[in-house]
Amino acid sequence: MKKVWVIIKREYLVRVRTRAFAIGTVISPLLLLGLIILPGFLAERGSRGERKITVLDQSGDPALFEAIAARAESPGSRSDSDGEDGGFGGATRFVLTRQVVPPDQDPNDLIRRESSGGEKKDSEKSYLILAPGVLDNVAPEYHAKNLSDFSIRALEEAVSAAISERRLMRAGFDATKIGLYMKPVDLKQFKIGASGESKEGGMRQDFMIAFALLFFLYMSVLFYGIFVMRGVIEEKQSRIVEVLISSVRPTQMMLGKLMGIGLVGLTQIGIWALSTGLLSLFGATMFASQGAKMPNIPTSLLVYFVLYFVLGFFLYATLYAMVGAIVSSEEDAQQVQLPVTLLIVMPMMIFGLVMANPNSTSSIVLSMIPFFAPTLMMLRIAVINPPVWQVILSMVIMVATILGSVWVAARIYRVGILMYGKRPSIAELGRWLRYS
Amino acid sequence: MNVVELKHVTKRFDQFVAVKDLSFEVRQGTIFGLLGPNGAGKTTSIRMIVNIFAPDQGDVLVMGQHVSPDLQPHIGYLPEERGLYKKMKISDQLVFFANLKGLNSTEASKRVDEWLTLLELSDWKNKKPTDLSKGMQQKVQFIASVIHDPDVMILDEPFSGLDPVSVNLLKNVILDLKTRGKTIIFSTHQMEQVEQMCDDICLINHGTQVLSGGLKAVKRRYGKNTVILDYEGPDSFLGDDLVKHHNRFPNYSEILLNDGADAQEVLKRALAAGARVNRFELVEPSLNEIFIETVTGSKRVAQTAEVTG
Numbered sequence: 001m002k003k004v005w006v007i008i009k010r011e012y013l014v015r016v017r018t019r020a021f022a023i024g025t026v027i028s029p030l031l032l033l034g035l036i037i038l039p040g041f042l043a044e045r046g047s048r049g050e051r052k053i054t055v056l057d058q059s060g061d062p063a064l065f066e067a068i069a070a071r072a073e074s075p076g077s078r079s080d081s082d083g084e085d086g087g088f089g090g091a092t093r094f095v096l097t098r099q100v101v102p103p104d105q106d107p108n109d110l111i112r113r114e115s116s117g118g119e120k121k122d123s124e125k126s127y128l129i130l131a132p133g134v135l136d137n138v139a140p141e142y143h144a145k146n147l148s149d150f151s152i153r154a155l156e157e158a159v160s161a162a163i164s165e166r167r168l169m170r171a172g173f174d175a176t177k178i179g180l181y182m183k184p185v186d187l188k189q190f191k192i193g194a195s196g197e198s199k200e201g202g203m204r205q206d207f208m209i210a211f212a213l214l215f216f217l218y219m220s221v222l223f224y225g226i227f228v229m230r231g232v233i234e235e236k237q238s239r240i241v242e243v244l245i246s247s248v249r250p251t252q253m254m255l256g257k258l259m260g261i262g263l264v265g266l267t268q269i270g271i272w273a274l275s276t277g278l279l280s281l282f283g284a285t286m287f288a289s290q291g292a293k294m295p296n297i298p299t300s301l302l303v304y305f306v307l308y309f310v311l312g313f314f315l316y317a318t319l320y321a322m323v324g325a326i327v328s329s330e331e332d333a334q335q336v337q338l339p340v341t342l343l344i345v346m347p348m349m350i351f352g353l354v355m356a357n358p359n360s361t362s363s364i365v366l367s368m369i370p371f372f373a374p375t376l377m378m379l380r381i382a383v384i385n386p387p388v389w390q391v392i393l394s395m396v397i398m399v400a401t402i403l404g405s406v407w408v409a410a411r412i413y414r415v416g417i418l419m420y421g422k423r424p425s426i427a428e429l430g431r432w433l434r435y436s
Numbered sequence: 437m438n439v440v441e442l443k444h445v446t447k448r449f450d451q452f453v454a455v456k457d458l459s460f461e462v463r464q465g466t467i468f469g470l471l472g473p474n475g476a477g478k479t480t481s482i483r484m485i486v487n488i489f490a491p492d493q494g495d496v497l498v499m500g501q502h503v504s505p506d507l508q509p510h511i512g513y514l515p516e517e518r519g520l521y522k523k524m525k526i527s528d529q530l531v532f533f534a535n536l537k538g539l540n541s542t543e544a545s546k547r548v549d550e551w552l553t554l555l556e557l558s559d560w561k562n563k564k565p566t567d568l569s570k571g572m573q574q575k576v577q578f579i580a581s582v583i584h585d586p587d588v589m590i591l592d593e594p595f596s597g598l599d600p601v602s603v604n605l606l607k608n609v610i611l612d613l614k615t616r617g618k619t620i621i622f623s624t625h626q627m628e629q630v631e632q633m634c635d636d637i638c639l640i641n642h643g644t645q646v647l648s649g650g651l652k653a654v655k656r657r658y659g660k661n662t663v664i665l666d667y668e669g670p671d672s673f674l675g676d677d678l679v680k681h682h683n684r685f686p687n688y689s690e691i692l693l694n695d696g697a698d699a700q701e702v703l704k705r706a707l708a709a710g711a712r713v714n715r716f717e718l719v720e721p722s723l724n725e726i727f728i729e730t731v732t733g734s735k736r737v738a739q740t741a742e743v744t745g
């Protein structure tokens with residue numbers, strides 16, 4: 001075991017000391033933070049675009065224009081100011097100009113006249129048509145060159161609210177109280193926790209956390225798995241194995257490499273988990289004061305994250321070590337590693353199914369498959385609280401699979417690392433398993 | 437005392453028999469030449485001695501014990517194909533290899549310094565292998581295989597890629613290890629080096645032993661059947677009835693005589709043909725000649741055996 005320790009130490013130190021490790025450790029959480037905070041941040045204080053809209057007013061109700069303008073021109077007064085529309089375009093400022101058009105004139109003629117021809121400088125100009133019967137049942141129209149703009153939703157809300165307000169006024173409601181009647185109602189969302197008590201949260205926050213965790217787990221397992229494979233190939237290609245193998249058993253070499261690189265990953269994830277934890281504790285107020293929400297990631301989730309990283313890493317790294325032992329060069333590895341990489345990527349393609357229905361039978365079964373468990377069970381833990389037996393069962397299945405794959409990989413490894421040149425066939429690999 | 441002993445060892449890979457009923461002994465404090473053409477089974481034999489492979493049949497004994505991981509610290513192995521970690525400092529790698537053999541880091545770095553000084557590599561201690569020439573890397577690899585002061589050293593082509601000065605340096609180091617009682621198994625295709633260094637040899641071909649014993653005894657067995665002739669003039673005087681094999685070198689000829697041929701006859705014919713003879717010497721055949729003779733001979737035997745069998 002002392003030899004395994006020597007190898008672990010080398011694998012660990014050689015990698016942790018590199019600049020790439022330091023950069024990766026710092027950059028990735030920044031990306032994660034950006035992923036969570038940036039959309040909200042941008043919505044609040046990001047680009048304050050300006051959109052000029054000419055209102056072609058045929059309604060004959062000047063107060064309607066005033067009501068729309070009041071709502072659209074000051075973003076703060078809009079009901080969606082907290083970014084519930086996805087945070088996009090919420091900061092766009094509208095500048096409305098009223099142009100009264102007689103009811104018998106077709107406003108489209110006007111638009112055609114202004115938009116055709118050489119007047120390119122006004123190509124960004126857009127139009128809002130308030131037809132004569134707009135306060136009854138005629139729909140207002142929005143004409144613009146660019147309709148794939150999220151801010152249109154904000155405009156729609158402003159127009160809708162203004163028209164409703166005018167209708168209520170016309171019906172004789174007290175003008176001073178209309179604002180009160182029309183105040184949007186928020187649906188407050190609560191998540192029932194494991195202990196039965198509910199905690200305020202929301203689908204958006206859950207989604208963000210789940211997705212971030214899922215993504216990081218996937219990246220880490222893939223990344224460190226490939227690290228292992230490349231390490232094996234390096235030793236094989238440079239014939240260092242030939243020197244090593246008279247000192248240690250191949251199985252010791254493999255285990256030392258797995259654990260050493262696994263520890264590097266764990267160090268990185270540990271740093272991330274710790275900084276996330278600290279941020280949740282102390283950073284939340286800081287970000288809140290900047291107008292952005294820092295999601296509160298429960299400690300238990302971070303613990304599960306570490307656990308599933310360890311399990312996922314050992315499962316996949318063992319397979320990657322096997323791939324490394326089979327091939328003779330990195331180019332060779334491209335093809336052979338494909339099945340393994342596919343196994344890692346697959347849950348990333350079906351996670352939507354599980355997220356939408358985390359408690360369905362298919363979700364439960366999928367999250368039990370050892371190759372999917374690290375990501376999919378982690379996802380289920382983040383979104384709902386699956387029964388403890390399911391979590392434990394998935395871990396037990398994984399541990400059993402890991403033991404099995406270590407056994408197979410060790411047998412392939414000890415033969416493979418001394419074989420150069422032609423890639424072995426499946427039948428040959430089968431025979432390697434039986435060598436003494 | 438025999439430090440390494442193979443007794444009727446057989447090793448198969450699927451249908452392929454790499455080593456077949458091979459036996460040899462290596463005496464303590466000697467340099468033993470393990471020879472053979474490419475693919476003869478040398479590497480497989482060595483890998484069984486260093487406990488990488490287990491024999492299918494027979495026994496492999498090192499220091500009187502069956503090979504096991506416990507013996508690994510007593511064996512040093514310089515494989516023919518060898519490498520270093522590209523991104524690791526020379527001293528760090530050597531300490532790592534020493535640690536794997538059970539040395540603690542303090543002792544290891546002390547020895548690393550000593551060896552680097554001995555092989556004139558001190559200046560490269562904190563460099564990475566990519567900064568070193570191939571020859572320097574070879575020397576570093578040699579250190580890696582002897583750093584733990586093993587009793588048995590297996591050196592496979594230790595001099596390949598080295599300049600004559602470094603070869604000399606390393607040769608002296610190896611001979612010095614021998615005088616300190618270390619046992620060395622030396623595998624190479626350079627027969628001159630074997631003649632210079634080895635006490636005993638074992639020549640294997642197709643996984644079986646074809647020749648073995650003390651170097652001098654082996655050569656004596658062939659008798660003085662080789663003429664070294666330094667002459668000026670044409671070589672047409674050499675008749676087929678006398679010569680089995682003729683190696684022409686720029687400055688002299690090495691002529692292996694047919695069985696029963698008289699060496700004096702060569703001299704007579706040379707003089708009769710009008711050649712100027714500067715040197716005439718009757719010697720034992722060179723190991724190179726014995727190697728070629730034995731290997732091609734055994735191939736012929738093997739082929740006949742296949743036909744008749």
